[in-house]
Amino acid sequence: xxxxxxxxxxxxxxxxxxxxxxxxxxxxxxxxxxxxxxxxxxxxxxxxxxxxxxxxxxxxxxxxxxxxxxxxxxxxxxxxxxxxxxxxxxxxxxxxxxxxxxxxxxxxxxxxxxxxxxxxxxxxxxxxxxxxxxxxxxxxxxxxxxxxxxxxxxxxxxxxxxxxxxx
Numbered sequence: 001x002x003x004x005x006x007x008x009x010x011x012x013x014x015x016x017x018x019x020x021x022x023x024x025x026x027x028x029x030x031x032x033x034x035x036x037x038x039x040x041x042x043x044x045x046x047x048x049x050x051x052x053x054x055x056x057x058x059x060x061x062x063x064x065x066x067x068x069x070x071x072x073x074x075x076x077x078x079x080x081x082x083x084x085x086x087x088x089x090x091x092x093x094x095x096x097x098x099x100x101x102x103x104x105x106x107x108x109x110x111x112x113x114x115x116x117x118x119x120x121x122x123x124x125x126x127x128x129x130x131x132x133x134x135x136x137x138x139x140x141x142x143x144x145x146x147x148x149x150x151x152x153x154x155x156x157x158x159x160x161x162x163x164x165x166x167x
Contacts, residue, residue: 011052020061023052024069027062031071031082038083042072046130056132077138097138100129104139105148108159118156119149 011022027043030036043051048059063080066072073085077095094102104120107113120128125136140157143149147164151157 018061019052019054020058020065023048023054023058023062024065027066028069028071036082038087039089040082041089042066042080042082044079044130045132050130060132077135095138096129096131097135097142100125100131100135100139101142101146101148103129104143105146108148109165113159115159115161118158119143121156 010026011019013019027036036042042063045056045059045063048054048062049056052059063072063074067074067080070084072080072082074080075089077097079096081089104113104125108119113119119140122133122136122140125131125139126133129136131139140149140151143157144151146166147160148166149157150160
């Protein structure tokens, strides 16, 4: 039986213990066994949603529960990690919102997203990249800051004229 099958089998969706606490207990077991060592990333909210078939709010509560137990900490735009924050994280990677901004900038540069056509909405970015609303907003903000896009309130975010793009 695979770990996924085992974990899904272990969830008691009808019992008195909330599902988020059950998932937090499973992750705590992975942490204490060393499967998730200090400094390693926790599964993202999107990964928890996919793995356990729960809502994003439930996944968010799982991570909050682990933080409250002192087993995890969160770095905005990067994710949640095992430990109390004093341990070095594994090799630092480019924050997810930077990766999203780079992908959208490439679509603009290549013409996949033409001038005068909106980039994906916040919800579109959340769905496509499996990220939170905060991460989607950070990506759009970075694109604005770099000069790739401009936002028209209540209309959307659009590519700038090429002369305004970063060099």
